[in-house]
Amino acid sequence: MSLELLVNGRRLIICVGSGGVGKTTTAAAIGLHAARVGKKVMVLTIDPARRLANSLGLSQFGNEETQIALDSACTGELWAMMLDTRSTFDALIGRVSPDEETRERILANRVYRHVSDSFGGSQEYMATEQLYELVTSGRYDLVVLDTPPVKNALDFLESPGRLVQFLDKRILSWFLAPYEERRVVGRLFRGTSAMVFKLLGSIFGREFLDELAEFLFIFRDLYDGFRERHEAVIELFANDSTTFAVVCAPNEPSVAVAHYFLEELDERKMPCAGVIVNQMHPMLGEHLDPATVLGKAVEDYVADLKPHTANQLIARLGANHRRLLGLSRAERSLSNALLKRLGRGQQMWHVPRLEGEVHDIEALGQVFLHARLVSST
Amino acid sequence: MLTGKGGTGKTRVSAALGLASGSANRKVLVAEVDAQRSALAEAYGQPLGYKPVEVAPNVWACNITFQPAMVDWLDRTVRASKIVGLILNNPMVQVFLDVTPGAREIVVLSRVVAYLEEFDQVIVDLPASGHAVSLLKISDTAHRLMRTGPIHQRAGEIMDVLRGPDTALGIVALPEEMVVNETVELYTRLGDILPDLDVPLVFLNRCAAPTMTDDEHKLLARLSGSEHLGDDARELLLAGRWDAELERATADSLGRLHSEIGVTVVPFPRLGVLGGFEGGPLKVTQQMSGALRRRMLAESKKAGSS
Numbered sequence: 001m002s003l004e005l006l007v008n009g010r011r012l013i014i015c016v017g018s019g020g021v022g023k024t025t026t027a028a029a030i031g032l033h034a035a036r037v038g039k040k041v042m043v044l045t046i047d048p049a050r051r052l053a054n055s056l057g058l059s060q061f062g063n064e065e066t067q068i069a070l071d072s073a074c075t076g077e078l079w080a081m082m083l084d085t086r087s088t089f090d091a092l093i094g095r096v097s098p099d100e101e102t103r104e105r106i107l108a109n110r111v112y113r114h115v116s117d118s119f120g121g122s123q124e125y126m127a128t129e130q131l132y133e134l135v136t137s138g139r140y141d142l143v144v145l146d147t148p149p150v151k152n153a154l155d156f157l158e159s160p161g162r163l164v165q166f167l168d169k170r171i172l173s174w175f176l177a178p179y180e181e182r183r184v185v186g187r188l189f190r191g192t193s194a195m196v197f198k199l200l201g202s203i204f205g206r207e208f209l210d211e212l213a214e215f216l217f218i219f220r221d222l223y224d225g226f227r228e229r230h231e232a233v234i235e236l237f238a239n240d241s242t243t244f245a246v247v248c249a250p251n252e253p254s255v256a257v258a259h260y261f262l263e264e265l266d267e268r269k270m271p272c273a274g275v276i277v278n279q280m281h282p283m284l285g286e287h288l289d290p291a292t293v294l295g296k297a298v299e300d301y302v303a304d305l306k307p308h309t310a311n312q313l314i315a316r317l318g319a320n321h322r323r324l325l326g327l328s329r330a331e332r333s334l335s336n337a338l339l340k341r342l343g344r345g346q347q348m349w350h351v352p353r354l355e356g357e358v359h360d361i362e363a364l365g366q367v368f369l370h371a372r373l374v375s376s377t
Numbered sequence: 378m379l380t381g382k383g384g385t386g387k388t389r390v391s392a393a394l395g396l397a398s399g400s401a402n403r404k405v406l407v408a409e410v411d412a413q414r415s416a417l418a419e420a421y422g423q424p425l426g427y428k429p430v431e432v433a434p435n436v437w438a439c440n441i442t443f444q445p446a447m448v449d450w451l452d453r454t455v456r457a458s459k460i461v462g463l464i465l466n467n468p469m470v471q472v473f474l475d476v477t478p479g480a481r482e483i484v485v486l487s488r489v490v491a492y493l494e495e496f497d498q499v500i501v502d503l504p505a506s507g508h509a510v511s512l513l514k515i516s517d518t519a520h521r522l523m524r525t526g527p528i529h530q531r532a533g534e535i536m537d538v539l540r541g542p543d544t545a546l547g548i549v550a551l552p553e554e555m556v557v558n559e560t561v562e563l564y565t566r567l568g569d570i571l572p573d574l575d576v577p578l579v580f581l582n583r584c585a586a587p588t589m590t591d592d593e594h595k596l597l598a599r600l601s602g603s604e605h606l607g608d609d610a611r612e613l614l615l616a617g618r619w620d621a622e623l624e625r626a627t628a629d630s631l632g633r634l635h636s637e638i639g640v641t642v643v644p645f646p647r648l649g650v651l652g653g654f655e656g657g658p659l660k661v662t663q664q665m666s667g668a669l670r671r672r673m674l675a676e677s678k679k680a681g682s683s
Contacts, residue, residue: 019383019505020556054555110522199464203454204480205526252658253416254384260414284612293609294600301599309592313617316593320616355618357554 002373005347006273007034007142010241012135013273014145017247018257022278025055025358026247026351027146028080029367035076036365039141042079042134046148052080057360063087070361079140083148088130096225111215128233135236243273248338250277250331255338262341274347277335282352282370283321283328290318339374348374378501379580380509381549382559386582389658390549390645391502392420392438393665397673398498399436406496407432409440410503410512411485417502422659429492437496443481446488447474453491454527479519482512483528486535493538506548506563513539514570540573547578548640552585552623552630564638579640583647584627585620597621623647643672 006013007030015027024045031043042065045052053060056068063084070078090107097103106112135143201209236242244265248258258275265272291314298310339348350372358364379394381387388409395407406429409417417440418425421432427445429437451461464470474480492499503509516539520532538544546567550560560579567576589597600606601614627644634642648664 020551021384199460200470201526203527205523205529207525208523208528249384253386253388253419256416256419257414283616284608288609288613290613293607293613297600297603297606297610298596300603301596305592305596306590309590309596312590313593313596316589316620317613317617320620321613324616324619353619355615355622 002349002371003030003033003368005373006030006243006245006349007037007039010142010243011140012131012143012145012236012239012242014147014237014242014244015247015276016147016244016261018254021247021249021254023247024052024146025364025367026245026276026278027144028052028055029358029364030245031078031080031142031144032070032361032364033368034142034144035070035078036074038075040077040079040139042081042140042143043146044081044083044131044134044143045146046083052082052146055358055360055364056080057364068361076141081134083130092129096229106215109211109215111211129229132229132233132236237270240271243271245273246275248275248277249279250281250334252334255334258338259341262338266343272346274342274349275338276349276351277331277338278351279353280331280335280350281324281328282350283325285325285328287325288318288321290314290321335374350374378503378509378544378546379549380503380506380546380563381580382551382556382563383505385549385551385556387505387549388416388502389420389662389665390547390580390582391500392417392662393669395436395438395500396433396662396666397669398500399433401435403497404435404495405437405498405500406492407436407438407500407502408489408492410489410501411443411446411481412440415440419658420662422657422662441485441488443485446484449491450484450487479515479522479532480528482515483519483532483535486512486516487531490535490538506559510563510566510570513567513574517570539571542575545575545577547580548576549580549582550630550634551582552626554626554629557630557633560634561637564640577641579634579638579642581627581630581634581642581644584630584644585623585647586644587624587628589621589624594621643669 013027013030015023015030017023027045028043031041035041043052058066058068058080061080061082063082065079065081068078068080070076093106093112094103097106131143131145134140244261246258246261246265248254262272262275294314294317298314302310335348335350342348349368351367352370352372354363354366356363358367379387379391391407395405399405407417408429409415409425415425417438421438423430423432425438425440427439427442429439432438448461448465451464489499489501504512516532516535519528520536523529523532548560548563550556564576564579567574597614597617600610601618606614631642631644634640645665645668648661
């Protein structure tokens with residue numbers, strides 16, 4: 001078992017990677033591993049929770065903290081929870097609103113309803129929000145986050161900043177000046193601003209601009225709350241007890257995304273423990289002749305089978321093995337290229353492909369059982 | 378338009394479809410929408426930008442990113458370059474566009490719609506399922522939220538194209554239980570939010586037609602249960618079991634896609650090339666495109682003879 005380097009001393013592990021590489025399963029398997037060595041662990045996933053539920057052998061769970069049953073030998077606890085954008089956003093508004101009236105006005109605003117659903121990265125923003133709550137609550141020794149399959153890879157890191165930037169007082173006051181003075185769009189502006197504002201009105205429609213301004217007007221007072229939270233989240237991400245883990249599969253598109261993630265995290269000075277390469281084919285790396293290897297053994301089992309079955313199967317196994325050897329070599333060269341890219345203190349784990357899909361705790365426990373820590377030599 | 382769960386290979390399928398579809402009398406564009414890093418460029422083995430480039434005879438490709446699309450959009454909407462510059466250089470406008478629901482998406486999708494005048498066929502490599510649904514839904518949202526003005530109008534145009542008879546959406550899937558689950562779900566969701574959008578096809582990528590006999594399965598199982606075999610033998614048998622699993626998963630997936638959503642399934646055989654990905658990504662795209670071309674030919678022959 002080689003996960004100690006990833007898990008020890010951490011309070012937060014964030015799994016990132018492109019879609020379809022087994023990120024959710026990996027997050028759950030890391031969580032299970034940590035629970036087995038005595039930690040109280042929360043695995044936080046994105047909507048839909050079905051994927052995580054699937055790998056935990058549950059039919060469904062919601063945005064409540066749910067404990068997963070483990071065998072009695074296990075000294076830790078495993079919990080899971082799904083992220084629900086809307087209710088987190090609503091709760092956040094409740095927390096940063098100075099009074100009940102402000103809260104109600106925001107929640108009822110049409111633009112808010114849309115922004116909380118579809119503001120670029122609002123889901124990612126809420127992920128950081130919920131995450132912060134969980135990590136700082138002290139209820140868990142470790143939180144493992146399965147990140148949303150982001151369209152733009154690190155929206156997840158950027159979106160809180162964008163929301164804060166958007167709520168910046170100077171920007172807001174630019175939009176809101178006419179509302180504060182007369183509540184008439186554009187009238188009082190002179191020069192460039194007036195022109196731009198008028199144009200925006202003609203592009204987006206006056207009516208919408210009015211609603212947006214009302215939304216911003218209410219939001220203005222919440223800026224300090226958002227900014228403080230944003231700073232705290234950034235601090236949490238950069239903390240020593242936090243680490244990112246890049247998850248990928250050994251194919252070209254996925255490895256390309258992994259390279260990209262490593263670079264981006266590096267640029268942002270975010271801590272990254274390294275790369276987990278899933279679904280590696282663990283071939284021994286040599287050509288095998290199935291007739292020689294299996295010819296004798298086969299004879300014991302073919303008495304009641306159709307003639308030629310043995311020859312057919314042997315030919316098939318030979319072809320399959322040759323194909324997998326090729327695949328395995330290609331995978332290794334992709335993984336080596338990634339390995340060269342890793343910096344000091346960063347690791348690479350190879351997780352061999354399992355037989356069958358991971359649908360229960362037992363299978364989940366197998367994921368890292370044969371994982372190997374790969375060194376750069 | 379193509380979409381599907383992340384990692385199913387939808388970009389590669391879009392790229393292959395483009396190569397297969399372009400011909401002397403059909404000018405085709407394959408477009409990514411607002412991709413931060415172009416996966417399509419990898420599939421074609423050459424850099425791509427906002428402006429379409431010809432990647433094969435009569436096959437063009439591009440990545441419709443927001444910024445230049447916005448310039449195009451303003452050019453067409455405002456029609457005065459001085460004012461366009463004024464808007465684009467204003468820092469507040471950026472923030473405004475970021476927060477206005479759908480502004481970004483409408484601008485990018487408008488460009489897709491505009492390309493329909495220039496090309497005979499436009500193939501759009503949409504983002505993965507969930508994001509694709511939001512992207513398609515947002516035109517409707519913007520259309521309702523902004524009741525007047527150009528955005529309202531453009532969103533309406535996009536909706537008309539999505540609902541039109543010349544538009545179709547294909548879902549790319551893999552022969553895996555969870556991927557099929559998501560495909561069925563995506564299909565249902567699309568039916569709910571865009572009932573007029575035609576979703577006729579699922580591309581089942583990396584699958585294997587069942588060729589193993591029952592007796593081969595039996596023998597493989599018996600050998601796998603034997604306790605007297607060495608590592609080499611085990612490795613060979615493992616290779617066999619993986620293949621058997623893929624054959625079974627392919628049959629299961631085809632069955633489920635037929636019975637649960639009843640669409641036509643276009644299978645792409647897993648590329649069993651020696652050496653895995655040797656020959657580079659473009660080679661894989663070309664091989665997939667060859668498979669599609671053969672299927673298209675066979676279908677047009679069938680249509681011609683009946």
